[in-house]
Amino acid sequence: MAAGTGTAGLHTIRENNLRAVLRTVRALSPCSRAAVATATGLNKTTVSSLVSDLMERGLVRETGQTPQRRVGRPGVLLDLDDRSVAAVGVEVNVDYLSVVAVDLAHRDLVVRHVPLDARSVGAVACAARIATVLREVTGEPVLEGRAVVGVSVAVPGLIDSPTGTVTRAPNLDWRDVPLRDLLRSELAGSALAGATVLVDNDANLGAMAEYRFGSLAGLTDLVYVTGEVGIGAGVLTGGELLRGAAGSAGEIGHLELAADGPECSCGRRGCLEALAGIGAILRAALPDRVADRPLESRDVAALVDLVVERASAGDGPAVAALERAGTWLGRGVATLVNVVNPGAVVVGGYFVPLAPWLLPSCRAAAGAHSFAPEAGGCRVEPSALGMSAASRGGAAVMIHGLDSGALPLP
Amino acid sequence: MAAGTGTAGLHTIRENNLRAVLRTVRALSPCSRAAVATATGLNKTTVSSLVSDLMERGLVRETGQTPQRRVGRPGVLLDLDDRSVAAVGVEVNVDYLSVVAVDLAHRDLVVRHVPLDARSVGAVACAARIATVLREVTGEPVLEGRAVVGVSVAVPGLIDSPTGTVTRAPNLDWRDVPLRDLLRSELAGSALAGATVLVDNDANLGAMAEYRFGSLAGLTDLVYVTGEVGIGAGVLTGGELLRGAAGSAGEIGHLELAADGPECSCGRRGCLEALAGIGAILRAALPDRVADRPLESRDVAALVDLVVERASAGDGPAVAALERAGTWLGRGVATLVNVVNPGAVVVGGYFVPLAPWLLPSCRAAAGAHSFAPEAGGCRVEPSALGMSAASRGGAAVMIHGLDSGALPLP
Numbered sequence: 167m168a169a170g171t172g173t174a175g176l177h178t179i180r181e182n183n184l185r186a187v188l189r190t191v192r193a194l195s196p197c198s199r200a201a202v203a204t205a206t207g208l209n210k211t212t213v214s215s216l217v218s219d220l221m222e223r224g225l226v227r228e229t230g231q232t233p234q235r236r237v238g239r240p241g242v243l244l245d246l247d248d249r250s251v252a253a254v255g256v257e258v259n260v261d262y263l264s265v266v267a268v269d270l271a272h273r274d275l276v277v278r279h280v281p282l283d284a285r286s287v288g289a290v291a292c293a294a295r296i297a298t299v300l301r302e303v304t305g306e307p308v309l310e311g312r313a314v315v316g317v318s319v320a321v322p323g324l325i326d327s328p329t330g331t332v333t334r335a336p337n338l339d340w341r342d343v344p345l346r347d348l349l350r351s352e353l354a355g356s357a358l359a360g361a362t363v364l365v366d367n368d369a370n371l372g373a374m375a376e377y378r379f380g381s382l383a384g385l386t387d388l389v390y391v392t393g394e395v396g397i398g399a400g401v402l403t404g405g406e407l408l409r410g411a412a413g414s415a416g417e418i419g420h421l422e423l424a425a426d427g428p429e430c431s432c433g434r435r436g437c438l439e440a441l442a443g444i445g446a447i448l449r450a451a452l453p454d455r456v457a458d459r460p461l462e463s464r465d466v467a468a469l470v471d472l473v474v475e476r477a478s479a480g481d482g483p484a485v486a487a488l489e490r491a492g493t494w495l496g497r498g499v500a501t502l503v504n505v506v507n508p509g510a511v512v513v514g515g516y517f518v519p520l521a522p523w524l525l526p527s528c529r530a531a532a533g534a535h536s537f538a539p540e541a542g543g544c545r546v547e548p549s550a551l552g553m554s555a556a557s558r559g560g561a562a563v564m565i566h567g568l569d570s571g572a573l574p575l576p
Numbered sequence: 577m578a579a580g581t582g583t584a585g586l587h588t589i590r591e592n593n594l595r596a597v598l599r600t601v602r603a604l605s606p607c608s609r610a611a612v613a614t615a616t617g618l619n620k621t622t623v624s625s626l627v628s629d630l631m632e633r634g635l636v637r638e639t640g641q642t643p644q645r646r647v648g649r650p651g652v653l654l655d656l657d658d659r660s661v662a663a664v665g666v667e668v669n670v671d672y673l674s675v676v677a678v679d680l681a682h683r684d685l686v687v688r689h690v691p692l693d694a695r696s697v698g699a700v701a702c703a704a705r706i707a708t709v710l711r712e713v714t715g716e717p718v719l720e721g722r723a724v725v726g727v728s729v730a731v732p733g734l735i736d737s738p739t740g741t742v743t744r745a746p747n748l749d750w751r752d753v754p755l756r757d758l759l760r761s762e763l764a765g766s767a768l769a770g771a772t773v774l775v776d777n778d779a780n781l782g783a784m785a786e787y788r789f790g791s792l793a794g795l796t797d798l799v800y801v802t803g804e805v806g807i808g809a810g811v812l813t814g815g816e817l818l819r820g821a822a823g824s825a826g827e828i829g830h831l832e833l834a835a836d837g838p839e840c841s842c843g844r845r846g847c848l849e850a851l852a853g854i855g856a857i858l859r860a861a862l863p864d865r866v867a868d869r870p871l872e873s874r875d876v877a878a879l880v881d882l883v884v885e886r887a888s889a890g891d892g893p894a895v896a897a898l899e900r901a902g903t904w905l906g907r908g909v910a911t912l913v914n915v916v917n918p919g920a921v922v923v924g925g926y927f928v929p930l931a932p933w934l935l936p937s938c939r940a941a942a943g944a945h946s947f948a949p950e951a952g953g954c955r956v957e958p959s960a961l962g963m964s965a966a967s968r969g970g971a972a973v974m975i976h977g978l979d980s981g982a983l984p985l986p
Contacts, residue, residue, distance in 0.1 A: 420914055502915065542821065542822045
């Protein structure tokens with residue numbers, strides 16, 4: 167027993183050191199083995215052994231300015247090996263699938279946006295559709311020969327992370343959907359059969375993407391707000407995701423802001439997303455085109471384009487609807503300011519093309535309804551990551567897992 | 577320059593080691609030097625030197641089961657020295673001062689509760705009153721010969737921590753009050769002239785007290801809600817205070833819950849504290865005793881007692897007022913659940929004696945208005961720390977500073 171523990175301990179130390187070397191190469195590349203030794207505090211022999219291991223695993227390669235020198239001699243530079251592995255992020259939302267595959271350096275390999283009426287097809291067919299798109303994506307020539315280290319799936323709802331179950335996603339009409347298990351059986355026999363599958367909340371993964379790649383990257387107290395049919399928030403405090411005791415933090419779409427407001431998908435009235443979600447905006451902005459009933463999911467993107475067109479032309483109902491939705495959104499931002507005081511709120515999804523008409527009233531309301539002067543310094547900005555923030559964030563989490571969690575076997 | 581940096585580095589290492597030894601003695605006491613060496617990974621000679629230093633500073637002493645042995649020989653046990661230092665926590669609120677002095681083991685030395693109409697006397701006179709009470713407390717025989725390592729002051733408002741300035745405390749009618757500087761000049765020439773003075777938000781310090789000493793101590797995702805004339809929240813996530821980008825997180829008293837609600841001290845309408853703060857409760861529960869105007873601060877405690885008396889006797893207006901306030905409080909809890917998803921909300925201050933009538937409707941509303949089923953697992957419980965949660969939390973932060981921050985000089 168004691169011997170077993172000891173062996174596990176040694177194994178863990180080597181794994182930790184491998185990850186430390188990988189992180190260091192990522193931070194310093196191109197860099198020499200000597201530079202890695204200095205940065206990590208490990209001795210040169212150990213670093214050489216660890217680098218060889220990482221090269222076998224396809225994570226690090228030799229490169230650099232002195233190709234004529236013999237391999238392994240001082241002067242040879244190391245870089246991330248961007249040819250061997252890939253990570254995939256998927257977002258399933260009410261009206262689309264977004265899929266992004268990235269390499270070890272977080273560079274895009276494939277980006278797909280697939281319209282899908284997820285609510286109508288149901289959870290099982292949706293998992294099958296995701297699997298089909300994943301097979302297509304992993305069949306792309308650019309992914310040939312790469313090991314896919316994992317697939318992360320972003321869903322607008324409450325997730326039980328350990329089991330990958332979507333416990334509640336009212337806009338998809340899903341309840342207790344074992345998405346990870348469904349996907350795993352759909353992927354059986356494919357190139358992805360053995361890949362890690364993670365399921366997480368779309369706003370949480372969007373926040374990770376903003377923190378790593380967004381226009382305010384590096385801001386440690388940041389909230390990402392999804393602008394879809396539903397509205398959710400991913401809350402970063404001190405650079406860490408605030409998940410809460412049961413993993414359900416950030417459900418700002420269901421803050422009840424108007425006692426007699428419109429009915430919400432959650433069964434209550436006057437929730438933020440019933441007042442300022444894309445469905446509410448389209449109904450108010452396009453009274454001639456969208457009836458007062460559940461939206462046909464497949465039309466959302468085209469209708470948002472039409473709102474942009476009309477608002478650009480100064481159309482009264484469109485501009486007024488966006489201003490009103492922006493005001494409610496600002497009330498939601500004020501709640502975030504009063505409770506968590508973020509340095510910035512980044513709005514994503516369909517809110518991005520609507521931002522020019524949505525954000526002025528949003529910022530004004532956020533200021534007016536926050537207790538701290540000037541909304542506690544909180545900026546409200548549109549995302550620069552478009553519709554792929556959550557899928558990109560999911561892929562990034564998978565790559566980050568290599569630096570800090572499980573490494574693929576050689 | 578390089579030599580200076582090197583010296584500073586060595587100094588820091590020794591300070592870090594001193595703190596590590598102090599933390600270890602706190603965790604293991606009574607314990608031998610050998611046990612400290614094992615737990616810290618430091619060698620025995622180093623531990624002996626560090627222990628001598630801590631003994632000179634009055635933080636550690638020898639004790640234990642073998643008093644006949646010669647000092648310093650193996651077998652002598654170490655304990656925290658609870659005779660040498662003290663830390664003081666003060667809370668200033670609308671209608672009282674609370675002062676707690678504790679020893680190194682967090683044991684109470686002095687506990688004081690002083691009625692004070694802080695709003696009427698103004699900030700300068702209030703600082704003078706705090707200084708007077710502090711001189712009285714530090715003059716108590718039990719504090720004789722002790723070094724007071726610091727004074728922490730809890731205030732219901734927004735604090736600029738680096739300068740100790742209260743930027744905004746509407747219930748005290750304070751704005752940009754340099755409380756730390758005021759206190760320092762009031763304390764000049766006293767035994768506290770050199771003591772560290774920190775100013776922090778009352779709810780934040782209450783949350784620290786709950787985390788360390790409360791009935792749910794150790795729960796890492798916990799919110800403490802102050803139940804005074806104002807309502808504030810101290811939010812702990814993962815055992816850390818969520819302060820936000822500008823230090824103004826947790827201002828739940830100014831969540832606007834009712835568009836046409838009563839006027840709030842902040843100038844808005846329908847804020848949580850205007851609906852469920854003690855002033856609102858007293859006005860509704862005691863219509864014959866409290867006129868519809870600003871409350872006389874000095875009467876609050878007695879009036880709360882009267883509400884308890886009447887509610888116990890089944891008095892209609894009192895019971896209805898508490899049930900209604902509880903429902904609004906539950907709406908505030910639901911907002912916390914939707915945004916940060918705490919494992920528990922602990923309500924303090926005057927909410928504690930009122931809890932039997934306040935909390936049933938509060939829990940029901942929290943469940944009804946949360947998106948996650950069963951309020952995301954969030955319990956709502958009364959504090960066991962009474963009116964001294966914030967002052968006790970402040971004293972604890974000072975003692976914790978010895979384990980993790982500045983140590984007093986020998």
